Amino acid sequence: MNTSDGKTEKHEIVNCFSVDVEGFVESNLESIIVDKEYISQAKERYEIEKNINETLEFLAELSIKATFFYLGRIGRDMPDLVRKTAEQGHEIACHSNEHLRIYGQSREDFKAGLDYAKKILEDCSGNEVCGFRAPDFSITKDSLWALDILKEAGFKYDSSICPTGVHDVYGIEDANPYIHKLSNGLIEFPVSTINIFGKRVPFGGGGYFRLYPLFLSRYFASRVNREGHPCMLYMHPYEIGPVIPGINGISAYRKFRHYYNCNKGSKRLRKIFQGHNFDTAVKILTERRFLTT
Numbered sequence: 001m002n003t004s005d006g007k008t009e010k011h012e013i014v015n016c017f018s019v020d021v022e023g024f025v026e027s028n029l030e031s032i033i034v035d036k037e038y039i040s041q042a043k044e045r046y047e048i049e050k051n052i053n054e055t056l057e058f059l060a061e062l063s064i065k066a067t068f069f070y071l072g073r074i075g076r077d078m079p080d081l082v083r084k085t086a087e088q089g090h091e092i093a094c095h096s097n098e099h100l101r102i103y104g105q106s107r108e109d110f111k112a113g114l115d116y117a118k119k120i121l122e123d124c125s126g127n128e129v130c131g132f133r134a135p136d137f138s139i140t141k142d143s144l145w146a147l148d149i150l151k152e153a154g155f156k157y158d159s160s161i162c163p164t165g166v167h168d169v170y171g172i173e174d175a176n177p178y179i180h181k182l183s184n185g186l187i188e189f190p191v192s193t194i195n196i197f198g199k200r201v202p203f204g205g206g207g208y209f210r211l212y213p214l215f216l217s218r219y220f221a222s223r224v225n226r227e228g229h230p231c232m233l234y235m236h237p238y239e240i241g242p243v244i245p246g247i248n249g250i251s252a253y254r255k256f257r258h259y260y261n262c263n264k265g266s267k268r269l270r271k272i273f274q275g276h277n278f279d280t281a282v283k284i285l286t287e288r289r290f291l292t293t
Contacts (some may be wrong), residue, residue: 001238013225015271016281018067018159018205018234019055020133021074023048024245024258026099027236030136031169032254036246045078051241052081055086058240058266062273064088067281069133069159069234072097072206079124086125091280093186094118094155095130101169102146102160103139111149111275118153127221130282130291134160137170137191148184154266156291157187159232159281164193179227179290187290189281192231194220205234212262213266221276231286233272239265 020027023044026036029282058064070092075082086092096102097113105113114132121129132155139146139160140162150158165173177193177200192204203220221231238244239262250258261268285291 010156012277013175013228013230014232014277014284015221015225015233016067016284017064017233017269017278018069018133019052019058019235019240020095020135020282021048021052021068021070022095022099022135022236024236024238025247027135028247028258029099030104030262032045032247032250032258033247034247038245043245047243047245048074048237049078049081049244051237051273052085054191054241054266055237056085056090056103056268059090060088060268064273064278065091065280066278067091067093067095067131067285069095069131071099072113072123074122075120075124080122082121082124083126083267086127091131091282092121092127092129093133093159093281094121095133096135099135101136103138103140103143107145107149110116110146111153111156114149114153119153130156131150131189132160137162138193138213140170142171147182147186151184151186152206153203155186157189157281157285159189159191161188162193162202162239164202166199166201178287179285181290187285189232189268189285191234192221192224194223202231206236207257207260209235210239217268218272218275221272225276230283230288231276235265235269238262240269241266276280 094117097117118129118229161175161177163177164171193200193202
């Protein structure tokens with residue numbers, strides 16, 4: 001909202017900005033067919049490092065602390081990047097070990113990867129890893145069993161459930177859209193959605209943030225805040241930093257869906273940050289007394 005002197009007045013509610021740390025190619029391997037020529041560990045490493053470093057500089061400029069959901073394999077391959085993120089005051093959370101949808105894994109494989117990822121991220125950051133987000137928000141009705149494995153592994157909150165029925169890969173349409181405690185004691189901090197004509201529609205980041213007009217994203221965030229709830233927003237490093245690999249041979253629809261407005265991510269985020277308060281997920285949950293220190 002704008003004040004009489006033309007300055008932007010921030011809402012009092014504190015929201016969470018999060019980053020799902022993964023490479024562009026690995027994030028899309030279960031969505032599109034990617035030719036082997038585009039799969040390169042060296043190029044992916046450069047992409048992630050460059051984009052995360054610029055994201056850290058961007059957040060430092062605006063004095064914003066965020067939650068970074070790191071893949072365990074990035075903790076293994078780039079421990080200094082995880083350490084640097086933690087040293088700058090950001091929360092390190094877990095994005096599974098590899099970028100694989102949970103409902104495509106066995107319980108045993110998921111648990112083994114999860115335990116490994118949690119330990120390596122804690123070793124890199126020097127802090128307890130309390131939060132988890134599934135790749136592609138892949139805790140659905142078919143994989144709710146993962147929540148008990150998260151609890152057993154020592155996680156305190158989850159941010160994997162998207163309360164919507166409009167997406168082709170993920171979503172639980174009748175899920176609680178706000179922070180709440182699950183039956184096993186785990187806290188759920190779902191990605192932000194808005195009710196439009198009786199349907200819950202995501203707006204909390206990624207493709208939604210890139211595709212929606214900016215004024216609409218700002219309006220949705222303000223509306224959720226006015227109702228007394230914090231937003232959970234998310235982006236990927238390649239939607240903020242300058243490096244995004246080009247993949248030839250994919251459909252026009254996929255090109256639009258995965259590339260549109262990626263080069264304007266930080267500029268658009270800056271305008272969202274100007275009108276709202278942000279902090280890490282663990283701090284918000286603690287201040288709201290869902291978690292205890």
